[in-house]
Every structure is written in structure tokens, then in C-alpha cells.
Amino acid sequence: MSLKFVQMSDPQLGFYASRHPDTEGIDYEIKNLSKAIEITNQISPDFVITTGDLMQDRLESSHADIVKKMYSELNCNYYFAPGNADLTNTPEFEDIERYKKRFGSDHYSFYHMNSQFIILNSCVLQDWSKVAGENTKQITFLEQQLQNGQQKQSSHQLIFMHHPLFGTDPEEDDDHMVLPKSQRAKILNLLDLYKVSAVFTGHWHANNILTYKSTQLITSGPITFPLGEDPSGIRLIEVDDDNLTHEYIEL
Numbered sequence: 001m002s003l004k005f006v007q008m009s010d011p012q013l014g015f016y017a018s019r020h021p022d023t024e025g026i027d028y029e030i031k032n033l034s035k036a037i038e039i040t041n042q043i044s045p046d047f048v049i050t051t052g053d054l055m056q057d058r059l060e061s062s063h064a065d066i067v068k069k070m071y072s073e074l075n076c077n078y079y080f081a082p083g084n085a086d087l088t089n090t091p092e093f094e095d096i097e098r099y100k101k102r103f104g105s106d107h108y109s110f111y112h113m114n115s116q117f118i119i120l121n122s123c124v125l126q127d128w129s130k131v132a133g134e135n136t137k138q139i140t141f142l143e144q145q146l147q148n149g150q151q152k153q154s155s156h157q158l159i160f161m162h163h164p165l166f167g168t169d170p171e172e173d174d175d176h177m178v179l180p181k182s183q184r185a186k187i188l189n190l191l192d193l194y195k196v197s198a199v200f201t202g203h204w205h206a207n208n209i210l211t212y213k214s215t216q217l218i219t220s221g222p223i224t225f226p227l228g229e230d231p232s233g234i235r236l237i238e239v240d241d242d243n244l245t246h247e248y249i250e251l
């Protein structure tokens with residue numbers, strides 16, 4: 001039994017203009033997201049999961065409408081995870097509620113062909129100072145889902161969220177680019193306990209591929225303007241009973 005899906009990350013409508021003062025609007029992202037959707041429809045995957053930062057300015061509701069309209073052009077199901085630009089770096093409950101009204105739940109899971117897909121809100125694992133308890137809620141949800149997936153004897157258990165766990169070293173210091181050590185340690189423990197196959201993240205606008213014990217940690221470049229050496233792109237993932245392989249496809 002095999003399946004294929006596409007990870008997109010950081011369409012982030014308006015990001016390019018925010019970094020280029022002589023530019024306005026969202027033309028850069030519209031062009032790239034259109035291309036990403038066109039390529040994805042040619043690939044015809046089982047579904048698409050986008051790991052956050054759908055738009056640069058969370059208060060620009062018209063951009064949320066454009067994101068939803070463009071994704072509706074996909075010929076397959078699609079799923080979103082929230083990013084810090086969608087909720088702010090220090091989310092409040094009203095930010096989470098606004099996101100949920102636009103894009104659906106901020107954390108959930110589903111099964112497809114005997115594999116389990118868990119989507120988390122990593123923004124509240126990054127900073128929960130204004131949403132007390134939301135970080136614990138995410139960790140508890142993750143552990144419960146991993147237990148459920150194991151009871152169902154899932155072939156693969158896969159996690160999707162915006163923030164990478166770490167950049168190079170599981171012990172590295174706290175930084176806005178990765179989850180803080182206190183939350184990171186809890187998740188790394190669960191990855192090892194449940195032998196999670198892979199964690200997919202974004203946020204960096206660059207590719208970064210690591211392994212932690214038996215788990216692949218895959219950070220993918222953006223739909224919007226890249227900040228690393230790799231171009232904007234999407235990631236195609238193919239999964240069978242034993243293996244998970246992936247490739248980055250340039251837009």
C-alpha cells in the first residue's frame with residue numbers, strides 16, 4: 001500500500017513586499033502559489049498539507065479569502081497548520097479563534113491508508129504567555145493521538161507543524177527559529193517513544209533535513225520568497241508500508 005502527498009509551506013501572502021520596500025501587494029506570492037497548485041495538480045497527490053504562514057498580515061481578511069480561493073483550485077483535499085504570521089509571535093485566544101473561523105481547527109489528526117497524520121499548533125508551543133495552558137494542551141493532544149495511532153497499528157505516524165524542533169542540535173539554545181527547549185524535549189521524547197516516522201515543518205523559508213533517532217525531521221522551503229540557498233518550492237512525499245521518501249520540487 002502506498003500513498004503520496006505534497007507538503008507546502010509559507011505561502012505567506014505579502015511577505016515579499018514586506019522585505020522589499022519598493023514593492024507592494026501580493027503579486028509575488030500569487031504567482032508562486034499558482035505555480036505550486038499547477039504542479040501539484042499535475043502530480044495528483046492524495047492530499048496537500050501546508051505547514052503554516054498562509055499570510056503575512058493576519059488582520060488582512062481579504063488575503064485569507066484569496067488563500068482559500070486559490071487552494072480550492074487543487075484537485076485533492078488540503079489541510080492547513082497555523083504559523084506565527086497567522087497568529088502572531090505571541091498568540092492570544094482571539095488570534096486562534098480568528099484563524100479557526102478562516103481555516104478550520106488549529107490542531108487535529110486524520111488517517112489515510114493506514115498512516116496517521118497529526119497537525120499541531122506550534123505557535124503556542126513557541127510562546128504560550130498569553131494563552132496559558134495551550135502548550136500543555138498541544139502536548140497532551142499529541143500523546144493521545146500517538147497512542148491512538150499505535151493502537152490502530154498505523155504504518156506511519158507523521159507530525160506537521162510550523163516551527164522546526166531544532167536546527168542542528170537537539171540541545172541547542174532557545175531561538176525564535178525553533179521550539180524552546182522545554183517543549184522540544186517533551187516532543188522529542190514522544191518521537192522516540194512512538195517511533196514517529198517524520199516531522200514536517202516550515203518557518204525557515206529554507207530546506208533543512210535532519211534525523212533524530214529513528215525520526216526524519218524535514219523542514220521545507222517556502223512558496224513565498226526563500227531565505228536560504230534553495231529556491232521556492234514544494235515537497236513531494238511518497239510513503240509505503242516500510243519507507244518514506246521525499247523530494248523538493250522547485251517552482
Ligand SMILES: [Fe+2]
Pocket residue numbers: 053083084085162202203204
Ligand atoms: Fe513563520
